Amino acid sequence: MKFTLKVWRQPSPRAKGEFVTFEVGDISSDTSFLEMLDILNERLIEKGDEPIAFDHDCREGICGACGCLVNGFAHSHERGTTLCQLHMRSFTDGETIVIEPWRAKAFPVLKDLIVDRTAFDKIIQSGGFIAVSTGKAQEASAQLVAKGRAETAMDAAQCIGCGACVAACPNASAMLFTAAKVAHLAYLPQGEPERVRRVRSMVAEMEKAAFGACTNHAECEAACPKEIKIDFIAKLNRELLRASLRK
DSSP, X not given: OOEEEEEEEOSXXXXXXXXXXXXEOOOOTTOBHHHHHHHHHHHHHHTTOOOOOOOOSOSSSSSOOOOOEETTEESOSSXXXXXXGOBGGGSOTTOEEEEEOOXXXXXXXXXXXXXXXXXXXXXXXXXXXXXXXXXXXXXXXXXXXXXXXXXXXHHHHTOOOOSHHHHHXXXXXXXXXXXXXXXXXXXXXXXXXXXXHHHHHHHHHHHHTTOBOOOSOOHHHHHOTTOOOTHHHHHHHHHHHHHHTOO
């Protein structure tokens, strides 16, 4: 297969970026999107050119490191798919593919397709954890959790923090990410002691990072590679209201 790639190139955060066109051929239909970029980079290096910088790690749809806009879609046009799980057979031979980084004020471009997602880390650091005493680990069955609550908590915990929700949202909102992180602990008894402080601090940190507001476009749900539902945003709002009534 052969493709024309229009890739966003930006050498540094303060530099002016632009789209650069590359022709890449002899690509197997079974090649993953990131493997296709690897092949292109190998050819660029052989010619003495600067390779394209892009994020990746596990390449198994687990870590959330990969991610960019492909033809305007976060990760890809396929639902429930991370960029590393996308294969070139989902494109047409000879197709032109536009590749660019996440576009959000809170995710400044570092180089080419790599953005700084430190804002997500700060939201987690502000409250996305459970403080426990040191000592012997508690038995897993010591605190019983109803099956429905446990499954809902796990649905929220699937969030890999890739940032697709922010990139897809016209307001660059981080509500789905924050909601998933708040909700999965709110449904579990282990998260109860810090429940009020958690939602207050995480929402405050989200607002501090200059993410946009949620206006129910639901683009975040459509773009999420783990198909996390916007129902969790409603849960976040209820948790925040609950916290506002506490001293």
